[in-house]
Amino acid sequence: MYQSKWRSLTNHVILILGSLFMIMPVWIAFASSTHTREFLFQNGLQFLPGGHFFENYGKILFDQSATKGRVTALQMLFNSMVLGLGFAIGKVIISMMAAYAIVYFRFRLAMPLFWVIFATLLLPLEVRIVPSYEVVAKLGLLNSYTGLILPLIASATGTFFFRQFYRSVPDELLEAARLDGAGPWRFFIDILVPLSVTMIAAIFIIMFVVGWNQYLWPLLMTTDDQLYTIVIGIKQVYNSLYEGGQIPQFPKAFALTIMASIPPVLVVVIFQRMFVRGLVETEK
Amino acid sequence: MATLNLKQVEKTYANGYKAIHGINLEISDGEFAVLVGPSGCGKSTLLRMIAGLETISDGEISIGDRVVNTVAPADRDIAMVFQNYALYPHMSNYANMAYGLKNRGYNKDEIDRRVREAGTILQLTELLDRKPRQLSGGQRQRVAMGRAIVREPKAFLFDEPLSNLDAKLRVDMRLEIKNLQQRLGTTSVYVTHDQVEAMTLADRLIVMNGGVAEQIGSPIDIYNTPATRFVAGFIGSPSMNFLDGRVSNDRSHVVLTDGTRLALDHNVAENRDVVVGVRPEHLSITTPTESSIAAKVRITESLGAETLVYLTFGSKNEAITLRMQGTHTYAAGDELTLYSNPSQIHLFDQASGRRI
Numbered sequence: 153m154y155q156s157k158w159r160s161l162t163n164h165v166i167l168i169l170g171s172l173f174m175i176m177p178v179w180i181a182f183a184s185s186t187h188t189r190e191f192l193f194q195n196g197l198q199f200l201p202g203g204h205f206f207e208n209y210g211k212i213l214f215d216q217s218a219t220k221g222r223v224t225a226l227q228m229l230f231n232s233m234v235l236g237l238g239f240a241i242g243k244v245i246i247s248m249m250a251a252y253a254i255v256y257f258r259f260r261l262a263m264p265l266f267w268v269i270f271a272t273l274l275l276p277l278e279v280r281i282v283p284s285y286e287v288v289a290k291l292g293l294l295n296s297y298t299g300l301i302l303p304l305i306a307s308a309t310g311t312f313f314f315r316q317f318y319r320s321v322p323d324e325l326l327e328a329a330r331l332d333g334a335g336p337w338r339f340f341i342d343i344l345v346p347l348s349v350t351m352i353a354a355i356f357i358i359m360f361v362v363g364w365n366q367y368l369w370p371l372l373m374t375t376d377d378q379l380y381t382i383v384i385g386i387k388q389v390y391n392s393l394y395e396g397g398q399i400p401q402f403p404k405a406f407a408l409t410i411m412a413s414i415p416p417v418l419v420v421v422i423f424q425r426m427f428v429r430g431l432v433e434t435e436k
Numbered sequence: 437m438a439t440l441n442l443k444q445v446e447k448t449y450a451n452g453y454k455a456i457h458g459i460n461l462e463i464s465d466g467e468f469a470v471l472v473g474p475s476g477c478g479k480s481t482l483l484r485m486i487a488g489l490e491t492i493s494d495g496e497i498s499i500g501d502r503v504v505n506t507v508a509p510a511d512r513d514i515a516m517v518f519q520n521y522a523l524y525p526h527m528s529n530y531a532n533m534a535y536g537l538k539n540r541g542y543n544k545d546e547i548d549r550r551v552r553e554a555g556t557i558l559q560l561t562e563l564l565d566r567k568p569r570q571l572s573g574g575q576r577q578r579v580a581m582g583r584a585i586v587r588e589p590k591a592f593l594f595d596e597p598l599s600n601l602d603a604k605l606r607v608d609m610r611l612e613i614k615n616l617q618q619r620l621g622t623t624s625v626y627v628t629h630d631q632v633e634a635m636t637l638a639d640r641l642i643v644m645n646g647g648v649a650e651q652i653g654s655p656i657d658i659y660n661t662p663a664t665r666f667v668a669g670f671i672g673s674p675s676m677n678f679l680d681g682r683v684s685n686d687r688s689h690v691v692l693t694d695g696t697r698l699a700l701d702h703n704v705a706e707n708r709d710v711v712v713g714v715r716p717e718h719l720s721i722t723t724p725t726e727s728s729i730a731a732k733v734r735i736t737e738s739l740g741a742e743t744l745v746y747l748t749f750g751s752k753n754e755a756i757t758l759r760m761q762g763t764h765t766y767a768a769g770d771e772l773t774l775y776s777n778p779s780q781i782h783l784f785d786q787a788s789g790r791r792i
Contacts, residue, residue, distance in 0.1 A: 322520060322522065324518045324519075324520055324522035325522055325524065327487075327489050327509075327516070327518070327522065328516070328518065328522040328523075328524075328583075329524075329535075330488075330489070330508075330509045330510060331487065331509050331510060331514070331515065331516050331536070332510065332535050332536035332539055332583075333510035333536055333539035333540050334510075334535070334539050338539060342524075342535070343524055343526075346526040346527075347525065347526055349526075
C-alpha cells in the first residue's frame, strides 16, 4: 500500500467518476421526485431537489388516491416486504433441509432426486407459470400471501449452494458429533446451521432481492389492489401517466421507485456486514 | 475403564474390498495399545470400527463385557481424538468440551466441574473462553483431548492425533499423552504410522499390514524378535538391512550373493534360501575377517550424535545402512568392512517372509 500520492489521486478520481456514473440516475430520480408535476412537465428532469419532498412522499405513502388503485404505497411496501421476507426465509429453510437430506442421509434415489431438483434450474418461472397458476387457483390461494410465496419457495439454486457447502464440512465434525451423542437433528441445529451463517446470509440477500423484484408472478396471483406489491404499484402509476388527459404523475412515479429501492439496499447493507463477519469467523 | 475385545473382526466394503482380515485382539484394562502400519493397512478402519463409525462385517467387538457390534457410537462409552481435531469451530473451547455432556443430559454444575478439571489437567484454564481458531495446533489437540477426558469414557481412541503438529510439538505432546493416560489409567487405542510414536507410547504394539495384524507384542519384543520381514523393516529407524542369502551345507554360515560368508548361530535347515536382516545399529566397522561384509560408501549423513552411512554391497548393489555413534566422515567410494554379532542377525524365509 505504499503508493505515490499521484497514483492514489488517479485511483480516487476513477473511483469517484465511476460512483457518480452509478449514482447519477438514482439522484436524478430522487431530485425529480421532489418537484410538482407541473414544474417537472415544463422543465424536464431535475438535478436539484425541489421543495415538495414531504408533500409528494406523504401523499403517495398514505393517500390511496395518489396511486391508480385503492391502495397506499405503505401497504404495497408492506406486501413486498412480506413477499421478500417470506420468499427469502422460506427458501433458506427449505433448501437447507433439502441439502441436509441429500448430503447426510443415504437413501435410495438421493442422487436422482438431487439432479431432478437441479434440473429445475433450467426452467425459468415463466415456463411453468401457467401450470403453477392453475395449481394455486385450484387450491383457492389466489389473492393471498400464501399463494404468492408458497409456490416459489422451493429453490434449486439454494439447495445446490447448501449442498456444496455441506460437502466441504469435514466428515470428522459429523463423527465427533455422533460420538458426542448428537442425533441428526441436534447436529443440524447445533453444528451445521451455525457453520452456515455466511451461506445463509448470502442466500438470504440474493433471494430477498429476487423476491422483492418479482413482477410477473404477483401480477398474475393478485387481482385485489390490497395485495399489490410495490413493483406492480410502480407499473400502475406509469400506466396512468398517459391516461385521462391529465399532466403525467412523474414525481409520484419517481418517489415510488425510490421507495421501492430502499429496502433491498438496506437488506444488502445489513446482511453484508453479517456476511463478512461470517466469512471471518469460519476462517480456520 | 474396561477391557476391549476383538474376535475375528472383519471388514468388507460394499464394493467388495476387504480391508480387515479377521483380527483377534484383547486389550486389557488400562492398557495403551498402539496400532501401527503403513497407510492403507486398515489401522484407521479398525479404530473406526471400535468407535462405531464403521460397521463390522464379521466377528465381534466387545467393550467391557458388552458386545457393541450394533451399539451406536454415542452409546459405546468411548471417546475419540481425531487427526484434524474435529473441534466445532463456532463454539468456545469450553462449549466444545461440554457439548457431549450436555447432550447426555448432565446438569450444569457437573459439566462445569468436569470441564474445569480437564482444563486444569491440560493447562487450558485461560483458554476455555476462546474459540478453537485462536489456539495453536498443540492447544487445539489438547482441547480435543479435553473433550475426550470430560466424558470419563471406558476407552480413548486416538486417530493419528499428532500428525498435524510440527516435529518438536509432536515429541512434547507424545509425552503429555503418555503421562495423561498413565494418570487416568484409561484403556487406550492409538493409531499412528509413525513408528517412533508407536514404540514410545505403546504398552502393546499391533503392527498391521494389508488388513492383518502381522505381530502383536511389547515394543521391545517386536524390535528384538520381529515375526516377519515386514515388521522387521517397519519397526526401527533407519530400517533394517535385508540381504539375500543361502544357508551353507554345514549350517554354520549364510552365504550372501557375492559369496561373503556370515557366521550364524541359528538352528536352520541347510541350503535354505533366506533373507538376512541386520539393523543398522548392529553393524560395526571391523578389520576384514572370514565373516565380514565389504561394502562401498555411497553417502554419509552426519546427525551430530550419530552418523548414518549408506553403502552398497556386492555385484547386485544391495543397499546397506550403517549407524554409528559420534561423527565420522567417509568419502563416496570408500571401502568399509562391516561386522555383526551372529546373535543380532535375523533370518527370514525368502518366500513367506516369516522369521526363522
